[in-house]
Amino acid sequence: QVQLVESGGGLVQAGGSLRVSCAASGGTSSRFDMAWFRQVPGKEREFVAAVFSGGYTYYADSIQGRFTISRDNARNTAYLQMNSLKPEDTAVYYCAADERLILSSIKSRAAYHYWGQGTQVTVSS
Numbered sequence: 001q002v003q004l005v006e007s008g009g010g011l012v013q014a015g016g017s018l019r020v021s022c023a024a025s026g027g028t029s030s031r032f033d034m035a036w037f038r039q040v041p042g043k044e045r046e047f048v049a050a051v052f053s054g055g056y057t058y059y060a061d062s063i064q065g066r067f068t069i070s071r072d073n074a075r076n077t078a079y080l081q082m083n084s085l086k087p088e089d090t091a092v093y094y095c096a097a098d099e100r101l102i103l104s105s106i107k108s109r110a111a112y113h114y115w116g117q118g119t120q121v122t123v124s125s
Helices: none
Strands: 003-007 010-013 018-025 033-039 046-051 057-059 067-072 077-082 091-098 119-124
Touching (some): 003 091, 018 119, 033 077, 046 067, 057 067
Parallel strands (some): 010 119
Antiparallel strands (some): 018 077, 067 077, 091 119
């Protein structure tokens, strides 16, 4: 049974930084392609960033240059380093994973079989 557990969310002032983590367990999680999505109440869950098992990364335009996704395969953990945070980055951040992600579908929620429970990130102005 594959499990994804996020941690590291919290409250930060605008312009600050925060790092959220996603620990994967079960299956062959070290070979999963992993991603971060975020969601605010009343809106669709949106893609933030993805990192393939080989290390290739992909970012949403809205966070390009401010966020960095990475992974530690030895710890089966993915990270999202968020810098220069803005109030509009406030959301619940979800980790997602799949055994074989296709680049053309990485922004689609349907492409991911596994999801974490989410962690709240709040950026105050």
